[in-house]
Amino acid sequence: MDRKSVKVVVAGGFGTGKTTLVGAVSEIPPLTTEEVLTQASVGVDDVTGVEGKTRTTVALDFGRITISNDVVLYLFGTPGQDRFWFIWDELAQGAVGAVVLIDTRRLDSSFPAVDYFERRGIPFVAAVNRFFGECLYTEAEIRAALKLDDTVPLLWCDARDRESSKQALIGLVRHALARMPVAK
Secondary structure, three states: OOOEEEEEEEEEOOOOOHHHHHHHHOOOOOEEEEEEOOHHHOOOOOOOOOOOOOEEEEEEEEEEEEEEOOEEEEEEEOOOOHHHHHHHHHHHOOOOEEEEEEOHHHHHHHHHHHHHHHHHOOOEEEEEEOOOOOOOOOHHHHHHHHOOOOOOOEEEEOOOOHHHHHHHHHHHHHHHHHHOOOOO
16 A cells, blocks of 8 residues: 655634644644743734633644545644744645635634635635634625635534544545646
């Protein structure tokens, strides 16, 4: 059996559930670089909508999941704050694509991640994270707000749930494979 290793980025704004998703699906204990939010971040990190958040990723999250007998995904979760975006270029290098987590309570926090992958031509899926409850918006409303192209899959997930998160990752892999050039 020839097992394929695939690099995937899990991205999104501050507090959208990236660390939660990586931890929920990883078959190994995930590596996290979470630190306690301190007074130094007051006025720097916008905690509107996530006032109870006490920790934040400062470099990356890393996990692994086998999705079939021949495909293993290596997951790289990005930090969400703009002061750490310089790390995204390193994390995205060589990735087959990204899952961009969307928090519909704070859609504006998703714009930078969507823009990042669109500008670089990296395949991505937009995954609405419902771990804050039911989504009050339709698919059409979310697509319009994010200005998502019709070719970008919009999925629903719960970052806390292993199976739901796994389905989002499988959706990304399928989308990325469909965009690959056909070998002659």
